[in-house]
């Protein structure tokens with residue numbers, strides 16, 4: 001199965017809603033994507049296309065870390081969604097890997113995810129790296145990744161989820 005990824009285009013928005021709604025079985029994540037986009041927090045939105053059909057989506061958005069020494073920029077990876085009939089065939093992994101590569105290329109240094117502890121470590125996310133970061137979601141599911149080696153060295157502070165995450 002050939003999986004092509006590309007940046008979100010204006011004509012994709014309704015399909016991105018559908019992918020999120022069907023993957024999660026509810027509207028919350030689709031609403032989160034729309035709110036992050038309309039409020040200017042989106043840094044990268046990628047869709048995965050298989051045989052001309054949009055089947056997956058991943059979003060990276062601005063997530064500041066407030067520290068004693070000032071603000072450190074990071075990115076939230078959330079949500080990632082694959083249509084149920086296309087799950088477990090590598091679509092999510094490809095979106096996440098290529099998304100992280102693209103974020104690194106465009107100069108971002110840190111990514112943070114709240115997700116399954118069995119899934120995200122394969123991409124380099126680690127709960128240990130996130131330990132110095134306070135968050136309303138602290139725990140094993142709260143993980144961080146250095147897009148640039150050492151980017152989290154000495155970074156201790158509070159992750160400030162922007163208002164669109166308020167419903168989660």
Ligand SMILES: CC(C)(COP(=O)(O)OP(=O)(O)OC[C@H]1O[C@@H](n2cnc3c(N)ncnc32)[C@H](O)[C@@H]1OP(=O)(O)O)[C@@H](O)C(=O)NCCC(=O)NCCS
Nearest residue numbers: 023024079080081082087088089090091092093094116119
């Ligand atoms: C989670 C999700 C994005 C993964 O994408 P995918 O294309 O199905 O996954 P891949 O084919 O790249 O990887 C398969 C691996 O993901 C694991 N996986 C699939 N869904 C998972 C989930 N909800 N939680 C944890 N792991 C999951 C599989 O067990 C498999 O693990 P293995 O490689 O150790 O056997 C996709 O299954 C999905 O949309 N699920 C529903 C929505 C969701 O839970 N999103 C994540 C939270 S933001």
